Amino acid sequence: MLGHTAAATRIAKIPTTAGLRSALAAGMQMTLSKGEELFAQGDEAxxxxxxxxxAIRSYKxxxxxxxxxxxxxLRGDIFGLEAGREHRFSAEAVGDVQVVAYRRSRLSAIIEEDAAFRDxxxxxxxxxxxxxxxxxxxxxxxxxxEKLATFxxxxxxxxSDDEAHFDLPMQRSDIADHLGLTIETVSRTLTQFTRSGLIRLTPAGRSIGLCNRMALKSLDA
Amino acid sequence: MLGHTAAATRIAKIPTTAGLRSALAAGMQMTLSKGEELFAQGDEAxxxxxxxxxAIRSYKxxxxxxxxxxxxxLRGDIFGLEAGREHRFSAEAVGDVQVVAYRRSRLSAIIEEDAAFRDxxxxxxxxxxxxxxxxxxxxxxxxxxEKLATFxxxxxxxxSDDEAHFDLPMQRSDIADHLGLTIETVSRTLTQFTRSGLIRLTPAGRSIGLCNRMALKSLDA
DNA sequence: CGCCGTTTTGAGCCTAGTCAATGTACGTGG
DNA sequence: CCACGTACATTGACTAGGCTCAAAACGGCG
Structure with a gap:
């Protein structure tokens, strides 16, 4: 029914480097390559x-x-913290990714001691x-x-820094499954935007330039 | 375009009773009647x-x-806490509602002192x-x-206690705007469920009995 | 009893989905 | 260096699920 592929392989959860944020909030740095699974729905959190x-995609x-x-x-985002014992969604690397993993069991200690990290x-x-x-x-x-304009x-x-040009890390099926559309509709709508002069697409379709942010903003509703 | 009505009136934020949760986490109890607005998008949080x-509906x-x-x-739910200074959505009473309001400015103090409340x-x-x-x-x-079955x-x-019979506090337009449908589709789908013997609807349409939870579960995907 | 808000039902339409084919970029190996 | 294969993106023709517009039915309440 939908454009879902992602034959992701499970990754061994072994830290490659030890990054230190603060004495208690020690995190393990890890590297994932394209398509690797960080955790799956139902895994112990x-x-x-x-x-x-x-970029990481989290999905159900x-x-x-x-x-x-x-x-x-994306960079700086924190995710995967759960109220219960299990992850309620899955997470995979969109491209090559570096993340820092924090032990949840240490969370209450961190929260107690490190006000900045708690915040x-x-x-x-x-x-x-x-x-x-x-x-x-x-x-x-x-x-x-409107969905594509917002996205x-x-x-x-x-x-992007200039807010005008950037490379999408994800493919059309990811965009479609994020926006509740099909890849065909995503593709057609982007072509339509290109023809209307709103954006500029490179051949590969991954690099995007915004030519008319005003018009996009107004589509954003 | 959508079934949105809600001519809500702003309510004066005056406590009716003073409820005490813990020494620091003091909350003011307040009462709202049907349709009254608790806060609006953009209000200071x-x-x-x-x-x-x-029941409270929160919406954009x-x-x-x-x-x-x-x-x-519904009862026991906590909402309206924001990262920034402003509320990012609006909140209204679906029917007559009682809520407890907590001062956000006291939050850091509460968090510091009261571990249970923080949790x-x-x-x-x-x-x-x-x-x-x-x-x-x-x-x-x-x-x-599937949307209606899940809902x-x-x-x-x-x-409900028995998981089999309950009264909906909200009207069709609320359900529609929650599920991303129109009121007509909500109504038609419920009629369809009734005809299939999945549910039983009282004349007013607000009281619902689930006759075949198995079938609903399988529709839930 | 009659009014008003809400819900239900009906007929036709339109946006986005489905199915299918073609086009394009990129990596691999001969 | 180019032929080939694969994965991804685009385009086209057709379909369908849910929306729109419209009207009728229903319930609650003054």
Missing amino acids: EYFYEVVSG LLSDGRRQIDAFH RIMTATLRNLQRAQDHMLLLGRKTAQ LLDMAERL | EYFYEVVSG LLSDGRRQIDAFH RIMTATLRNLQRAQDHMLLLGRKTAQ LLDMAERL
Whole structure:
């Protein structure tokens, strides 16, 4: 039904470098290559993560394979912290990725001792919630054009310095499963944007230039 | 375009009773009647809230009036806590509601001193995030039938003791704006469920009995 | 009893999905 | 260096699920 592929391989959770954030909030740095799975829905939530470089997609699946990517996590984002014992969604590397893993069992100790780290966790969690709320509005109420416009502006803000040009780390099927569309609709809408002079696409389709941010903003509703 | 009505009136934020949770986590109890607004998107986020009884809808609007209700908050739910200074969504009473308001400015003090309350806040926030993630899957990838099946099972779990019979606090337009559908589709799908013997609807359409939870579960995907 | 808000039902349409084919970039090995 | 294979993206023709517009039915309440 949907463009879901991702034959991800499980990665051994072995730290490559030991990064130190603070005495207690020690994190293990790890590297994942394209498509590798960080954790799967149902896995014990022993760690939570911070992205150092690259992009992580976190997603849920329906029994028949339909996929919803609820977020792309980029540099600085913290994710994978759970209220319960198990991860409620899966997470994979979109391209090559570096993350820092924090032990959840140490969380209460960290929170008790390190006020700054506690604030970061709380703020990051609240920001994830905010993003989720914005995204529910997009999924439930925006048209395909509006969805793509919102997505492009968001990616420009998060990926580029000049807000005008950036390289998408993910492929069309990821975008489709994030926006609740099909790859065909994503492709068609981007072509339409190109023809209208809103954006400029490189042949490979991964590099994007925003030519008319005003028009995109107005499509964003 | 959508079934959005809600001519909500602003409520004066005056405590009716003073409820005490713990020495520091003092909350003001307040009562709202049907349709009253607790706060609006853009308001300063001076308080966050816990539902004592009734239901709160929290939602976002697009410029043309399209509405997405991202959550219904029922007894025990905590909501309205923000990372920034402003509320990122609006909140209204679905019916008559009692809530407890906590001052956000006291939050850091509370967190510092009261470990149990801190855990409740953190857990509540993480649960809100989990609910949001589940709901994104619903909005992005489920059919109308699946959406309604999921919704009914969720409401049964949260509203009824026997998980078989309950009264919906909200009207069709609320359900529609929560599930990313129109009121017509909600109504048609419920009629269809009734004809298939999955549920039983009282004339008013607000009281619902689940006759075949198995079948609903399988629709839930 | 009659009004008003809400829900239900009906008919037709449109946006996005499905199915299928073609095009393009890139890596591999002869 | 080029032929080939694979994965990804684009385009086209057609379909369908859910939306729109419209009207009728229903329930609650003054």
